[in-house]
């Protein structure tokens with residue numbers, strides 16, 4: 001892509017390139033300059049820290065679950081405690097980590113850069129959404145102290161109405177988190193409509209933006225239903241109004257309809273942004289335009305639309321009418337098609353590229369492998385007669401972990417590795433990063449392939465104890481979880497180490513061509529030195545990659561610091 | 571026969587007629603998935619090796635972004651496959667949904683955390699154990715007394731949620747003459763139902779038709795009332811909520827229960843005697859023990875435990891230290 005951005009004219013001093021403005025990291029300092037910031041990049045980073053912490057908590061809980069299941073009678077907890085642990089694992093991972101993970105952290109950071117915009121359209125709403133996220137998270141933590149929750153992340157009635165645990169405050173937490181998600185979605189929709197660079201038509205928008213757009217529409221349309229559902233649940237809990245509780249004439253299955261009407265689209269709220277990240281990473285690291293750009297963009301939109309029409313496939317054993325079952329199964333099959341198209345397009349992009357086996361690319365390849373497993377096993381579950389057998393077994397557990405953990409979380413980490421040099425101007429130890437990518441890929445499969453197997457054999461989910469014949473599968477799975485744990489611990493380690501003393505990043509570390517790689521590294525407060533205009537093609541790697549291979553220029557303060565530290569003079 | 575149905579050995583014993591349809595479909599899905607997974611993986615690995623970037627400035631070998639023929643093909647193939655799978659699964663499911671007219675009728679009552687099975691022609695509930703004949707369709711009508719449960723027998727490939735306030739129906743048939751008579755199968759609760767969800771298990775005994783005619787569910791009770799009391803304790807679900815060693819579960823422990831004195835939530839005091847135990851089982855809500863006001867014990871009616879059964883429990887309780 002060619003733009004009218006002049007390559008930064010380096011005012012050189014002592015042979016060191018100087019940038020025109022200080023980066024967004026240096027433009028101001030102090031705690032309040034972060035907590036009160038309206039800069040999309042700082043808000044993105046605060047989200048990044050927050051969701052990563054949530055991931056680590058959720059991950060530790062998952063590991064406790066796996067350790068507990070080492071023996072048939074349960075190695076660690078009383079069943080009541082076990083039920084709380086797996087519930088908290090689910091709530092943390094779904095509502096606090098995965099839903100905001102990519103849109104709110106990477107999306108916040110990268111989307112305006114990709115659109116050539118100085119910020120999101122509504123910066124105050126953006127900050128508000130972050131504080132709502134914090135509030136929701138605090139409410140969730142408060143519920144843990146105040147009696148925890150043992151309903152599973154799905155809060156199915158009537159159990160959730162009669163359990164003595166803190167369902168109401170947890171529900172309130174989810175309600176608030178939902179609003180955080182709606183705010184982010186609204187903001188991004190407006191930003192994409194209104195703030196694209198001159199010359200950037202809809203079809204010159206990077207696929208990550210398309211994915212975020214589709215996600216945002218889902219967030220805005222589906223999340224209110226979640227809000228309504230948890231409010232009704234709270235009313236039912238406090239006033240027994242008789243909507244969900246059969247004791248008062250309510251219908252517990254109605255709750256499931258409400259819940260999945262949100263939570264099925266939510267599955268795509270979780271995976272679509274991941275697909276967007278993968279599209280960018282694969283293109284840059286294969287140095288090739290995406291194969292079937294329009295088809296991928298449309299498949300994002302069609303997945304978003306179909307996702308509203310398939311919620312009943314979570315309830316094939318609930319006693320729905322056969323007619324409803326047919327419709328839901330039929331529509332579910334149509335999710336498989338755009339999904340397959342995406343996988344084929346990504347592979348075709350790599351084919352004939354200039355493929356760098358960099359750390360982000362390894363994460364993306366791990367994503368491709370696991371996502372394919374997740375997609376294929378989804379078809380088993382969409383098939384009516386087979387799902388009757390597999391529903392509520394470990395097969396389902398393994399399937400959604402392939403899609404959520406093995407795909408969304410891996411895409412998130414691929415994206416973090418990809419944009420890390422842009423975010424901080426430093427590089428992590430790439431060898432360690434490659435090792436952790438391989439550990440995670442191996443660990444994932446060792447953890448979850450046995451779970452598919454025991455699910456097919458009939459091991460039900462959410463069991464604190466189990467019959468002996470499943471023990472071997474559980475043990476292999478726990479070993480896999482340990483490998484995963486090592487992979488993630490390593491990742492946190494080298495990422496933090498890079499902030500303390502990583503090498504300086506290149507101006508354009510990977511040789512990307514979309515507008516995000518046209519900013520200084522790290523970007524200015526308002527991102528660009530000059531307002532960008534798009535003239536050429538979107539993913540054009542042939543007419544020159546901006547600043548590829550050059551060291552990122554420093555600003556004056558940095559130069560002075562370096563001079564003082566290294567004892568040389570300009 | 572079995573080998574063709576499930577060549578990868580991934581499914582439980584095919585002990586119902588549904589397996590003949592579901593297992594080949596599962597195998598078809600699995601084989602197709604393996605094929606596509608292998609294909610994608612092979613192309614991916616080949617591309618990575620073949621097009622590996624060897625020097626930093628290496629451009630892409632080609633910049634193709636379209637190939638209409640290819641894109642049409644890779645849209646159509648999955649479409650055709652998923653439509654076949656959809657139709658196949660639908661046909662199998664219609665079979666799973668509708669019980670034949672000549673099916674023999676069972677009633678299952680689910681509660682936290684025990685299954686109660688009322689066999690055909692019987693009025694009394696058998697806890698956690700179900701006897702079914704081979705070669706005869708079985709229709710099970712299910713109700714729940716508290717929360718959601720789900721009746722799941724993996725060997726039968728059949729599952730149905732048990733929803734309070736609704737009567738759910740499920741059916742299956744164990745094929746005759748394939749050696750299933752004499753075998754036992756797991757019955758699981760597949761829908762999360764709280765604390766002891768994973769202990770809400772049962773056993774399905776498959777018997778041949780002659781044996782079934784002898785109503786095997788009726789025999790087998792110990793002669794000694796104390797042993798019978800213990801049998802009810804373990805099978806009817808009391809065990810899930812009441813420990814014997816003093817530890818607190820959902821309800822109070824039975825350690826030293828006989829003659830024990832305690833306080834109720836309304837502040838009055840009580841002594842555990844025959845009348846109190848009887849009432850605690852028939853109308854648990856009538857007197858609620860202090861400290862247990864949020865926990866719920868559902869009542870056991872005549873069908874679940876007769877007065878004689880309760881008398882057995884009382885005899886057994888007298889022996890508890």
Ligand SMILES: [Cu+2]
Pocket residue numbers: 718719720759760761762763767770
């Ligand atoms: Cu249950």
